[in-house]
Amino acid sequence: MLFDKETYTARRDRLKRKVKEGLILLFGNNDAPSNYPANVYKYRQDSSFLYFYGQHREGLVGVIDIDNHKEYLIGNDIDIEDIVWFGAVDSVADLAAQSGVEHSAPMSRLEELVTQARTQGRKIHFLPPYRHDQMIQLMDLTGIHPSRQREEASLELIMAVIDQRAVKTPAEIEEIERACAIGHEMHTTAMRLCRPGVSEQYIAGTISGIASAKGCMTSFPTILSMHGEIMHGYPSPRPLEDGRLMLCDAGAETNENYCSDNTRTTPINGRFTSRQRDIYSIVEACHDHVLDIARPGVKWWDVHMSVARLMTERLKELGLMKGDTEEAVRNGAHAMFFPHGLGHMMGMDVHDMEGLGQRYVGFDDEVQPSTQFGTNCLRCGRRLQEGWVMTDEPGIYFIPALIDEWKSKGIHKDFINFDLLETYKDFGGIRIEDDILITASGCRMLGHERIPYHMDDVEEFMAQRTN
Template sequence: MFNRDTYITRRQKLTQHIQDGIILLLGNVDSPMNYADNTYHFRQDSNFLYFFGLDFQKLAGVIDVESGEEIIFGDDVDMEDIIWMGPQIALKEKADKVGITQVEPYKNLFALIDKAVSTGRKVHFLPPYRAENKLLLNELTGIAVSKLKAYASLALIKAIVDLRSVKEDQEIDEIRKACAVGYQMHVSAMKMARAGVWEQTIAGNIEGIANAGGGMVSFPVILSQNGETLHNHDHSKTLTDGRLLLVDAGAEIGSHYASDFTRTLPVSGKFTQKQREIYDIVLAANNRGRELTRPGSTYLSVHLAVAEIIAAGLNSLGLMKGNMTEAVRNGAHALFMPHGLGHMLGLDVHDMEDLGQIYVGYDNETRPVDQFGTAYLRMGRKLQPGFVITNEPGIYFIPALIEKWKAEKINTDFINFDRLEEYLDFGGIRLEDDILVTDNGCQIIGDRIPITAEEVENTMRD
């Protein structure tokens, strides 16, 4: 939690974007795993955290735009709760720490929203992503669950995206702490990776590092020798010499700010020539992406420039052919990199993704591209100082996708399908850093995790 002035200022800025009505921000509640008292680890809603700062279950925040009234709705614990949970700080005391002087029992929220709705006042709420809050909003507003997303306040969405996109200095400090934990996680994975080790052993170890850092992993660990599967959460295999191990993992620290890194390791401790050739192309793409990231540029343009680096590298190996600018224009590179270059990072590992990619990653000037591969670019908009984004190019050899394109004769002018037969068991390589857009360019946040082939091999050997 930051100091109370931080939250007061954030709420003031929010109301400057909204002309009238009531702003309703719902906190999260406990969610049962298999019965009511056995819940998943509680994770507060990031927008509620950003404006109200309270990391507790079953709270709601209301701001009356016209009167300036701010209320936290929630309930203090009773004796039964104290028996199981111990003494708890009173809600009024918690609220005071974030500059809120008025607290009300949670049940009073219903009367307030009912009065607003019945008198025709606008209730600004965000698109809900949890079932519990969908049902709650349905009960509060009378809007069918299936229509809640359509009735969510576009003005509120855009206001929050505007405020959360540019990170405060104190937020950057928190992200730097999360990156430091992420560094430990990945270096530990490098030191553990060798033939005969179970994937789950490494995954469990790096999850433990995140937990020991006072938080948790920022998303379920992706750790697999089948790196061609982009989000592979299966850790059931034993490491085998000659394979590549892709590790995509990050930490969420106690303040809930996140990191997100990917490294790819040779299980044998040394890249084969074939692996090194592909690895160095991805590394060149990563470095070029960072060089091009600066205020005023769009991340879409950076993505496409990186795609040309990848295409040119594959062309040099005989895997692609023809004019590489034309190849990228036709989306041929997406056979090998069927995802975007990166995304926003902050209180969410995919920051603000619940608000809608079209608002978070794009603007009026830069619109999504409806082409396979580039269509998955979450972040395309013009860059500003204070943005924190990921830079994560990759090359993957996905047998099913290769077979489909070959059978359907897709981009045959640019792809050497015969040569690709030699790479069907290769897997995939991704290299991901977290970067801060500065006034003049960008910088990697914290110490860079070993990334050159020599650095990775030396770390594994040590």
């Protein structure tokens, strides 16, 4: 457990005060078979269960009976056969005591508790499930078919969990910065290995090994490609080519499942071309602009749009965009180059709490999601709060299929210079991403060591590589 039992008790007490009544079910994860039952994927505990109980063991369910002032940790003790193969582990009763939970019981008791609450007409609160074994278990307990479980999940519980998990304590920030330290080693290693002839898969595999050795795992499958214009360009066997750029989007997850997430775009031969410098300088300026304007009370929507305006102005200077900047951004013309959101919350999930419903995590009555292309990928729009952790990740991409689509249909022809844009089809893409903490007066980048990202710093770092 990362924290003492008082921390988890206090978190559950706050949850009870927010939800007010009913029976709360918080499902931990089970082992997930890969290709046959005994060969399982690397285990990962559910983040919300871990947040409120701190236990990593599989096969557990937390039950909070608000009305009767009782809490249970439900799960079966392992038998001697499991002990032979996996070693002895603490009993469920011991795990409950470690988490500050008074009662424990075998899994068979869960049905009894839920049935009793349903008979009494009490509300059963659960979060949207995302694993099919949990969906089946929930259907057996409540009678709700898996196709309806997400829409029937408890909004009171969802909002209460988001309210707590969104604001990170100093102790949580320390754990995130441990992940950032691993991420720093991953990214600087990728930059050192970046050179013509080295394969994308070799670099991605090497840095994933760093995460495995120093943390729990990567916080998401590593994105590493010369085709930076592909948002999720996973590594291929192809060797890196002289004169192109390598985009690496990767992060680490600690043993306690707190995450980092950074992106760097590196010239494969160690030097940016003039054209690469032109585009990189815009992304660099947009990245640093966020550091200047993000602060409590400011809408992340407005930060995103401010970056879009700055990007549009700079692209106009290069002749790639034209027309009125405000009108271009309002109509979404910038999404030709920037088709994703500026960033997302981060914590125990790299896209923090996204499984609870992005419209609840990142939006509210004041700021609603957009349906406009590009802006519809903005994962957060509401006002920033002190203690939030966000990613700052502007990018510029030249996507041949998108260029052809918009050009053929005349989409945003008043704002985009398609003739010049044609000459950039072989460019790829550039993204710079860092993790930022919203502080009382502004924001700061997380991680005690900075992964080089200013162009001169990148070239200096690359020049110091050893073979």
